Amino acid sequence: xxxxxxxxxxxxxxxxxxxxxxxxxxxxxxxxxxxxxxxxxxxxxxxxxxxxxxxxxxxxxxxxxxxxxxxxxxxxxxxxxxxxxxxxxxxxxxxxxxxxxxxxxxxxxxxxxxxxxxxxxxxxxxxxxxxxxxxxxxxxxxxxxxxxxxxxxx
Numbered sequence: 224x225x226x227x228x229x230x231x232x233x234x235x236x237x238x239x240x241x242x243x244x245x246x247x248x249x250x251x252x253x254x255x256x257x258x259x260x261x262x263x264x265x266x267x268x269x270x271x272x273x274x275x276x277x278x279x280x281x282x283x284x285x286x287x288x289x290x291x292x293x294x295x296x297x298x299x300x301x302x303x304x305x306x307x308x309x310x311x312x313x314x315x316x317x318x319x320x321x322x323x324x325x326x327x328x329x330x331x332x333x334x335x336x337x338x339x340x341x342x343x344x345x346x347x348x349x350x351x352x353x354x355x356x357x358x359x360x361x362x363x364x365x366x367x368x369x370x371x372x373x374x375x376x377x
Contacts, residue, residue, distance in 0.1 A: 243272070266316040267344045273309040274351045280305055281354060303363055306355040313348045 250259075280302040288295025355364070 239272070261315070261319070263316055263319050263321070266312055266319070270309055270312045270316065270344050271347060273305060273312060274347050277302065277305045277309060277351050277354070281358075299358075303355065303359055306351065306359075307364065309348065309351060313344060316344055 280298055284295050284298035284302050287298055
């Protein structure tokens with residue numbers, strides 16, 4: 224089966240990327256002082272995006288490794304780095320102050336069947352952590368980004 228033209232390939236990924244680019248442009252204001260700092264709900268959504276990408280890279284690395292071992296290793300490295308990014312966002316989430324409105328953190332099962340947002344990000348993070356710890360070692364999680372050259376010129 225021939226692959227679809229690039230414009231038709233992976234429409235949901237292209238839409239997600241466009242959404243992130245649009246969000247980034249709306250945050251970039253002419254005056255740096257006018258930029259709003261990140262809040263917990265913003266980091267929760269960003270963490271959800273990162274963990275979804277983490278799952279996608281996991282599947283791609285596993286599918287690519289048998290036929291293209293070098294590419295599979297690079298995807299596995301990207302998988303690890305994305306975990307590190309998600310972990311940093313999770314840590315940032317917990318260092319931000321909770322809004323003074325306690326209703327934001329209270330559990331309302333009729334509105335949020337998965338629980339309050341503070342638990343949702345932790346549940347998501349624990350699930351992603353289970354995957355990364357099953358496939359990597361602690362030394363893999365602490366290695367420098369690149370110690371070798373690639374085919375791309377810099």
